[in-house]
Amino acid sequence: MKEGPDIARIANLIGDPARSNMLTALMSGKALTATELASEAGITQQTASSHLRKLLDGNLVTTRQQGRHRYFALADERVARSLEVLMELAQTTGHLRTRTGPADIRLREARVCYNHLAGQMATRLFDHMISHGYLALAPSGLALTEPGAAFVGAFGIDIADLSARRGHLCRECLDWSERRSHLAGSLGRAILARILDQGWARREANSRAVVFSPRGRAQFERLIGGEGAT
Amino acid sequence: MKEGPDIARIANLIGDPARSNMLTALMSGKALTATELASEAGITQQTASSHLRKLLDGNLVTTRQQGRHRYFALADERVARSLEVLMELAQTTGHLRTRTGPADIRLREARVCYNHLAGQMATRLFDHMISHGYLALAPSGLALTEPGAAFVGAFGIDIADLSARRGHLCRECLDWSERRSHLAGSLGRAILARILDQGWARREANSRAVVFSPRGRAQFERLIGGEGAT
DNA sequence: GATATGCTTCGATATGGATCGAAGTATGAA
DNA sequence: TTCATACTTCGATCCATATCGAAGCATATC
Known part of the structure; x- marks a missing residue:
């Protein structure tokens, strides 16, 4: 047991609805502020701040300070690719309630x-x-x-x-x-x-x-x- | 917000250490019994049973009854591929403590x-x-x-x-x-x-x-x- | 300077869910 | 039938963490 990289850590990071909403929003490629991401996820700024710190710690996003705004973006193309793969999996394993x-x-x-x-x-x-x-x-x-x-x-x-x-x-x-x-x-x-x-x-x-x-x-x-x- | 497939559901499923250990074990391609998977994950049979039901509900694994054994396997090649992608991401975003x-x-x-x-x-x-x-x-x-x-x-x-x-x-x-x-x-x-x-x-x-x-x-x-x- | 905005930190709460013991069911062996 | 094995269900516990209110900083605007 315990072979290979620690997949649970990263999946758990993505697995929270608030965080996955943020990451999905960042798939647009645009850098978004913490407040915008909070609104995307439907949570308060405090909660968003805590989530964003975790995403930063996990190296899934990067940040850039600009004035009193703090812009977040996906860390990497690999992160984007992984999210797309998960979306494919989520779609095909979904409970057929894919209301298009x-x-x-x-x-x-x-x-x-x-x-x-x-x-x-x-x-x-x-x-x-x-x-x-x-x-x-x-x-x-x-x-x-x-x-x-x-x-x-x-x-x-x-x-x-x-x-x-x-x-x-x-x-x-x-x-x-x-x-x-x-x-x-x-x-x-x-x-x-x-x-x-x-x-x-x-x-x-x-x-x-x-x-x-x-x-x-x-x-x-x-x-x-x-x-x-x- | 709320664009695209529900990625959180599936990531959360993978994101539990016990479940990710089971899935990783199943990457070997061999079908494993519930007891074997419990031992892989380092948990009791009861807990494993609950996890396996969730993985089944999420369509990540399939099951096959054989006598009094119940064999589990990855549902699909796509599941395997997704796990590999997550492993790549986990490795490269890991906290450089990749003790090889x-x-x-x-x-x-x-x-x-x-x-x-x-x-x-x-x-x-x-x-x-x-x-x-x-x-x-x-x-x-x-x-x-x-x-x-x-x-x-x-x-x-x-x-x-x-x-x-x-x-x-x-x-x-x-x-x-x-x-x-x-x-x-x-x-x-x-x-x-x-x-x-x-x-x-x-x-x-x-x-x-x-x-x-x-x-x-x-x-x-x-x-x-x-x-x-x- | 005063005030507003963007964000973080702290503290308290509450809830989901992972865990296991104990009991229950099903299948196979003796 | 009796016993053993494989697995599930139930119930209780307990812990991680998502959440938000309140307060604290920092930066910009007036």
Whole structure:
């Protein structure tokens, strides 16, 4: 017994409803203040403060002081990925009471996952990049091929700039709603940023949802060469 | 707030030390009785019974009655994968008190992950299969190429038989110790079975460890064309 | 300076749930 | 039938911790 890392510690940390609500809110990628997180979790500031300290101790979140505000963010892309995996598990092992409301449908179509795009549109983009050989598996993990570099270059992303930074360029991230992979890593981040910059889509306030405009959707469809399936 | 699946429920389920010890024990892939799991977790049978009921209710484990024994196993490959992801997170966010004992070193080299091989040797095999084009990413996920089918065929695995079964043939599974992927799915399962059948390695009792014989190790090295790095 | 806002610390409370002893049920063995 | 083993249920205990009120700091605004 007692083999491997202490999984209970971290799961227990995530396992409190207040804390998991906070972490879920942080999946939007935006740094939030302690007060905002308290409101997300539906608890008072005092209680939130205590929870946030535990999350900090557990290295699940980082903090940044700015004036009299204290901003919290997920510590790491790995934390985000783990949360997505848990979401997938929670969904499929859930007591079938997955009431899919309209908000849920929007989330399934396109949402922010930490700092990149997730949901149906993200997995479709991922599939497109795989089937065209833009992305391929290498021993070191997922890699962008030369045609792939041209593809994202044409989309307006400066690969040289991205590659210079530390951290992985391409990463797979499991999509809880689609149950398959989408693109994470600094390239995934850059793609989401470009989609928003170009005005193809906008972030919904206080939500992970990413809402495409009709025009943006059409351009996205053209990008991945689809027939524009609504 | 309250977006997405209820992650707290499942994390809380895993977050109890007794339950996480049970789940970790079940990562060995073997079905264990309630009494064995109680001993793994260091608790009495009564307490274990209560925990196991919760794990059943949460659909994390399945059960099978056999005489007066009741065998428990992980419900699903997805559960195993989620546990591995949590292990990775637990390890990297741990309070650096990762005392790597000798048992730990064996685990890192080769261990069972649910029903397939994990650890350094597994990731090396995975890398080998990727870099030789035996495995490739397809829109539907990881796929075995034709050269790959020949490779595993030469290893003594009947692909036609495996493909006929339901469930994924190839799956990536994140390795917590190596922080990269190894091969899961029914092919991963078959490869581990073949390694054990051929006597290249044996399972260690009451452990996830897989111990290679010197001869088995040499043959494994030859398989992946390595120089036999110890 | 005074006041307001954002956050933390302290203290008290209360509740969920992990635990085990004892008893109960079911299956197998003698 | 009798006994033993495997497991569950019940009941009681007890501890961890989530919670919030009140007070304390720190920073910004007036």
